[in-house]
Amino acid sequence: MDELPGSLGTTASLSLRLGQTIFSSASLLFMSLGVEFYSYTAFCYLVTVMGLVIPWSFTLAMVDGYSLCVGCPLRQPGILWIIIMGDWVLSILALAAACSTAGVIDLLLQNAGPYCPPKFCSRYQFSAAMAFLSWILTAASSLFNLWLLPSL
Amino acid sequence: MDELPGSLGTTASLSLRLGQTIFSSASLLFMSLGVEFYSYTAFCYLVTVMGLVIPWSFTLAMVDGYSLCVGCPLRQPGILWIIIMGDWVLSILALAAACSTAGVIDLLLQNAGPYCPPKFCSRYQFSAAMAFLSWILTAASSLFNLWLLPSL
Numbered sequence: 001m002d003e004l005p006g007s008l009g010t011t012a013s014l015s016l017r018l019g020q021t022i023f024s025s026a027s028l029l030f031m032s033l034g035v036e037f038y039s040y041t042a043f044c045y046l047v048t049v050m051g052l053v054i055p056w057s058f059t060l061a062m063v064d065g066y067s068l069c070v071g072c073p074l075r076q077p078g079i080l081w082i083i084i085m086g087d088w089v090l091s092i093l094a095l096a097a098a099c100s101t102a103g104v105i106d107l108l109l110q111n112a113g114p115y116c117p118p119k120f121c122s123r124y125q126f127s128a129a130m131a132f133l134s135w136i137l138t139a140a141s142s143l144f145n146l147w148l149l150p151s152l
Numbered sequence: 153m154d155e156l157p158g159s160l161g162t163t164a165s166l167s168l169r170l171g172q173t174i175f176s177s178a179s180l181l182f183m184s185l186g187v188e189f190y191s192y193t194a195f196c197y198l199v200t201v202m203g204l205v206i207p208w209s210f211t212l213a214m215v216d217g218y219s220l221c222v223g224c225p226l227r228q229p230g231i232l233w234i235i236i237m238g239d240w241v242l243s244i245l246a247l248a249a250a251c252s253t254a255g256v257i258d259l260l261l262q263n264a265g266p267y268c269p270p271k272f273c274s275r276y277q278f279s280a281a282m283a284f285l286s287w288i289l290t291a292a293s294s295l296f297n298l299w300l301l302p303s304l
Contacts, residue, residue: 041262042255095244096251103194103252104259110193150302 004151006144008080009064009073013141017061020137024053024094027130030123042100043124046131049097053090053134060141077152080145087142091135098131156303158296160232161216161225165293169213172289176205176246179282182275194252195276198283201249205242205286212293229304232297239294243287250283 005012028050037043060083067073105124157164180202189195212235219225257276 041258092247095247099248099251100255100258103255106193106252107256107259 004144004148006140007148008060008075008083008145009067011068013144014061014064014068016137016141016144017057017064020057020134020141021054021061023130023134023137024050024057027127027134028054030127030130033123036120040104042097042104046097046101046127049090049093050131050134053094053138056086056090057138075148075152077149080149080152084142084145084149087138087145091138091142094131094135094138098128098135101128101131156296156300158292159300160212160227160235160297161219163220165296166213166216166220168289168293168296169209169216172209172286172293173206173213175282175286175289176202176209179279179286180206182279182282185275188272189276192256194249194256198249198253198279201242201245202283202286205246205290208238208242209290227300227304229301232301232304236294236297236301239290239297243290243294246283246287246290250280250287253280253283 003010006016007013028047031037031043031047031050037047063074101124105121105128108124109121155162158168159165180199183189183195183199183202189199215226253276257273257280260276261273
């Protein structure tokens, strides 16, 4: 079986997983260190979703790291299906969270003034941007693993 | 080749396409008949995306209808790839539009009062719901066609 870069148990997959963990942690921190995130539903949703993405990506990063060390990638169709479905669902949730956050930030910036002091608003924007990056990497992982599936 | 329900040139695919056209038209109408949509970026984005989904789905509905009448489905891998990619991109755009609209509506409802008279706000909500339904059907079309691809 030829190695497909980005699929489970490769160096590229490990990088993708680490990227997901870093970006979603950054998104969570930028949002939750801002003081008033719980007063907006979209921001609470973003925090919840990022709280799901972080353990998922971190666990799979450890699985990838272990596979690389042992030199024997874990490739059973059943497990791969679960990973693909998990990535797919989380990528949809992350995209939804990032977009609703971006929509709300845009509205806050328009109405400006008391609702969105510049210090908080730029932090919210960073958080949304990190969530978008996390979405792109999660979707990439899902697609690479889906590509690998027929060859198993 | 066995008929996969929902893939290009089947009755189920025709129903999916018609559903997409109807829901996205409804979303567009609910939003653009409300008077103030152009003052919110998320609503403008929703109108733009729905304006892309309607011609795409309507064209493919006609292709499906033609295939059913002639009895010879149009199944070349190249064309199928284009349709899958188009569906996939449009479903991502539709999800993004629906989520950002939903986020903005939620914020408008919280701040209530002058920003969101009940008559407009329920119309916006209907529009976001229709956009979500349109996203689900577009994603379904994309997945069914992707499933068909390896058998060609």
